[in-house]
Amino acid sequence: MSENQSALFENEGINQPNHIGKEAVKKIQQLRKKKKNHLQLIDDILQGNKTALSQAITLIESQNPQHQQQANDIIQACLPHANQSVRIGITGVPGVGKSTFIEAFGLHLIRQEKKVAVLAIDPSSSISKGSILGDKTRMEELVKEENAFIRPSASGESLGGVSRKTREAIILCEACGFDTILIETVGVGQSETAVHSMTDFFLLLNLAGAGDELQGIKRGVMEMADAVVINKADGDNIERARTAKLDVNRALHLFPPKESGWQPKVRTASAFYNKGIDKVWKMIEAYFALTKENHYFEKNRTNQNFYWLKETVQEHLLNSFYQNEEVKTQMDIAQSDILNNTKSPFAVANELLALYKKTFSK
Numbered sequence: 159m160s161e162n163q164s165a166l167f168e169n170e171g172i173n174q175p176n177h178i179g180k181e182a183v184k185k186i187q188q189l190r191k192k193k194k195n196h197l198q199l200i201d202d203i204l205q206g207n208k209t210a211l212s213q214a215i216t217l218i219e220s221q222n223p224q225h226q227q228q229a230n231d232i233i234q235a236c237l238p239h240a241n242q243s244v245r246i247g248i249t250g251v252p253g254v255g256k257s258t259f260i261e262a263f264g265l266h267l268i269r270q271e272k273k274v275a276v277l278a279i280d281p282s283s284s285i286s287k288g289s290i291l292g293d294k295t296r297m298e299e300l301v302k303e304e305n306a307f308i309r310p311s312a313s314g315e316s317l318g319g320v321s322r323k324t325r326e327a328i329i330l331c332e333a334c335g336f337d338t339i340l341i342e343t344v345g346v347g348q349s350e351t352a353v354h355s356m357t358d359f360f361l362l363l364n365l366a367g368a369g370d371e372l373q374g375i376k377r378g379v380m381e382m383a384d385a386v387v388i389n390k391a392d393g394d395n396i397e398r399a400r401t402a403k404l405d406v407n408r409a410l411h412l413f414p415p416k417e418s419g420w421q422p423k424v425r426t427a428s429a430f431y432n433k434g435i436d437k438v439w440k441m442i443e444a445y446f447a448l449t450k451e452n453h454y455f456e457k458n459r460t461n462q463n464f465y466w467l468k469e470t471v472q473e474h475l476l477n478s479f480y481q482n483e484e485v486k487t488q489m490d491i492a493q494s495d496i497l498n499n500t501k502s503p504f505a506v507a508n509e510l511l512a513l514y515k516k517t518f519s520k
Contacts (some may be wrong), residue, residue: 195391196228200235206335208307215309215327233326236333243332244446247353249343249379255389256342257296259363259429264300266435267338275336276300277327279343287484307336308326325356325466338394352383353451355465358455359442364406366398380406381413384445385423387438392428399426420445472482485514 195219202210204248217229252257257278264274276297288433309327319443328339343353354360362383380386386406391399407424416422423441427434449455492510495501 175230192349193519196232200232201328203232203236203334203351204239207360208334211307211330211334212309214330215311218323218326218330219311223497229326230240233329236330240329240332243328243337243339244442245339245341245357246442247343247350247357247360248340248363249353249361249364250348250389254363254365255362255429259387259427259435260340260342261300262429262432262435263438264306264340265303266432266439268300268305269498270304272338273305273336274300274303274340275331276309276340277324277331277336278310279309279324279341280310298422307334308333324353328356350379350382355462358449358458359445360384361438361442363389364402365390366395366402370511380409383410383422384416384420385416385425385438386410386423387434389429391426392431392433396426418445418449418458419452420448479511479514482514482517484509484517488513 198218199210199214203214213487214232216231217225217232217479220229245436248256258280260276264276267274297308301308311324311327324341328341331339339515341353341357354433362379362401364386366388388399388402388406403426407435410422410424413422425434425438425441427438429435444454449458480503488510492501492506497504
């Protein structure tokens with residue numbers, strides 16, 4: 159630096175290249191041109207194309223009205239090719255090892271020449287609205303398998319909406335040729351009821367020595383469970399797992415008999431060490447053999463279809479109510495009335511519903 163130069167003097171820098179070159183732009187444009195329409199997606203899904211399956215599920219999850227119409231067309235076209243799988247719901251409290259168990263279980267099924275689709279529902283933050291969606295990372299071996307498909311989805315704010323989308327994703331997976339659908343739930347309460355209503359077999363993963371603090375969540379879920387697996391039964395935990403198995407087995411016998419005619423079973427397993435996984439699958443096969451023989455399997459599927467008919471109508475009515483322009487305008491005034499204690503929430507609700515009904519009589 160010369161004597162006349164300031165300490166802030168800067169040498170002339172090197173011109174940086176454009177971050178997106180002409181070749182990159184050309185590739186992006188070509189990819190956009192290759193983007194498939196929904197009719198092409200239908201053909202590819204029926205041919206077993208997993209990329210097309212992922213793209214179709216993305217359309218289902220989209221809030222864009224145009225995407226929703228395309229998604230409805232895809233589902234309608236795939237419906238005749240669905241219902242050829244078994245659907246297994248898997249739940250358990252956080253930390254029980256759901257992802258590890260599902261990976262070990264999925265790999266076992268693939269060795270039995272099954273095609274396995276995993277639909278994982280991840281919890282969404284009520285504050286940031288975001289989700290981690292890390293199931294593919296946790297199932298690093300299963301994701302490499304040609305006969306496996308893993309799709310994580312955010313639970314979002316609306317349990318019903320996500321449940322409907324998950325059910326529609328099941329139809330697409332079945333049309334794509336997957337014969338075993340595993341649905342992993344959030345594991346924190348209400349979502350278990352929704353997943354139970356779309357699966358053939360409901361499996362609860364449990365831990366030995368979890369303590370009474372979990373009894374509130376376990377009671378409701380255990381009543382729905384067709385089987386309970388005490389996971390992490392390895393090392394120093396083996397004896398505790400055996401004790402937990404006896405305790406859970408006694409508890410299950412206190413519940414009313416199931417309409418399926420199946421007495422829920424308890425098994426121990428170590429997903430990490432791949433122990434007991436084969437016995438879990440044999441137990442599930444025994445359940446399907448029983449329920450298909452006594453025709454409960456088909457009856458349950460029919461009841462689920464009627465349940466989802468009602469759920470879908472309720473969801474559409476709810477969306478129609480909140481998207482109504484007159485209701486939106488009156489909602490701000492209604493909130494002010496509640497804030498100032500001039501009207502009760504119940505009175506305001508009746509006024510809004512009356513206003514909503516009037517919009518259909520105009």
